[in-house]
Amino acid sequence: MNASMTALGKLVRTTAFKLSFAYLFIFTIFAFVGLGYVAWNAQRLLTNQFISTIESEINSLSDQYRFGGLRRLVNIVERRSRAPGAMLYLVTTEAGERVAGNVGALPPGVIGRTGQFETLYNRTDETEARPDMAIVRVYLLPGGFRLLVGRDIEERRRLQEVIYRAFGYSLLFIVVLGCVGGWFITRRVLKRVDDMTEITRHIMAGDLGGRLKIAGTGDELDRLAQNLNDMLDRMGELMRGMQEVSDNIAHDLKTPLTRLRNKADEALRTASTPDELKSALEATIEESDNLIRIFNALLMIARLEAGNARDGLADFDAAEAVRDVAELYDALAEEAGVSLEVSVEDDLPIHGSRELLGQAMANLLDNALKYGASTGAPQGISVSAHRNGGEVRIVVADRGPGIPEAERGRVLERFVRLETARSRPGFGLGLSLAAAVARLHGGTLLLEDNEPGLRVILALPLKAVELPQAPLQSAA
């Protein structure tokens, strides 16, 4: 009992039930209004037709009476009464005694009334006693005789019956069709919603590979499913990113941590003078500062990729920012004996973070100085920023060994360092951070051959361009 109650409650609460019920209700009302209108009109039309026939009969018969007297009227009535049809005639005396006509019995008093009304009657040629309905008009003839002309309205009653039956059938059809329609909606449409609910429940339970089915119809549900799938893809990418970060932390940070620990351990075992201890401690602090630096860079990349940094974005002039960083590194380049050529177009408004762009630029210039100045070839680093369509292209180019094409995608990954770079200081986070900054700004980081050397291009959209939906697209 209780179970069936809840089952019913569940059914009532489903969208399928509510929709079916609403459709049923609306269609029933429409059907009734439509049928009712037709029925009412048909009845009215018939009745009007009957009345006008009766009217003209009365007119013609009363004319006959006026010109030919009672005998002529009786003759005509007798003749017409014999003709098959639904017309009724009766001529009576003033007292109501039958003179001629095909109407046998009438309810008492009927013949005394004048005008048009509906009444029961029996035909003279009928044997059974069941009276029929007729619409009649009683006309008072000069001389006290009464003329009744009428028409059987059984026809109309039958029509009414047909209409009632139609009402009944249509109600039945509507209910059946409504139920079938509801079932159809449930099966075909809402089933998909139910499927989505089911799949999302699985996904929530941990099956992140699950995707909603696309029926290919391009309807609202398909679009919803597509969007949800895209969202899941994006989440998956973020999860993979996080996974990667933790893998990298596990892998690449263990080495410096072990080194740190070993140094402290060694100092404890071997250092005998305060000076030795002091220098060991200093080395330890230096090592831990490096670790902090790596952590900061990793956290920043993770934060950028999760899109959390988007709140702090504002409009600023990229030209000025690029010049600032170039100026900051100019001294360093000079120190290293490398020329730094700066060519920046004026007024490059972008929406983003000056601070992060500065950090990215610093990383690129750092790399250019570190690797670009390493070969004996004609040295020089160039920094430029120019408009290119709807974007700003900030280019840092060096004349160093460059990066082989096959490796260009890989170096953007966290902690990836090429063999040639192993001997130099760094953590392999500079380019990944620059790429993350580019993505945060809705742009990309491109690596190209500078023939010889490396050209790093930060392509960022100019101001008032909306950030794309998926800033995690591959930037290589």
Next chain:
Amino acid sequence: MRILIIEDDKEAASYLVKAFREAGHVADHAADGLDGYALAEEGDYDVLVVDRMLPKLDGLSLIRSLREQRVETPVLILSALGQVDDRVKGLRAGGDDYLPKPYAFSELLARVEVLSRRRASTPNTEPTLYRIADLELDRLSHRVTRSGQEIVLQPREFRLLEYLMKNANQVVTRTMLLEHVWDYHFDPQTNVIDVHVSRLRAKIDKGFDKPLIHTIRGAGYMVRVGQEGDEE
């Protein structure tokens, strides 16, 4: 200098109190926001060092309340939240400086000392002329002279020297220079600042017998009259 440390982590707090005392300052400690507020309001401190995440009353609300009560003691916010927008929030709440954790104590000390000195000089507006020994920097005419001899500086070098001279006899760290002279808050990871300072030094100190720009090992730089290399 009297410093109030408002920090809920006991170990971090005792480390700070000890380190400040060793540096020759008076340091008090409050373990939660309400205690800190009460102490800061009544005690006459030169600088407050405030953690952002505190029990009972969080750091930013504490600073806001103090500022509403017209307590203008300089505040240095010490926080694990170190992103640019966190800093902006901290400074908007009324903080004067912001140092993300983890930090080096030398950095914290340098910043605290600069803050306290700024407080001492706030009543009268900033001077238009900085002078140390025979070095003069005129902020209005943008002229720098040493022993009456004009020294031509690039605009950025001028700002660098201006900041150093404004905080003369105080340690100024590399990050402080990057923040105040270049307005960047990131870690440059290279010795960019050193290169800029050494260029400036070449212009200011070269050819004069008394060096004025000193490197403080493990901390940063200082402009003062004294011997190269001796430490605080």
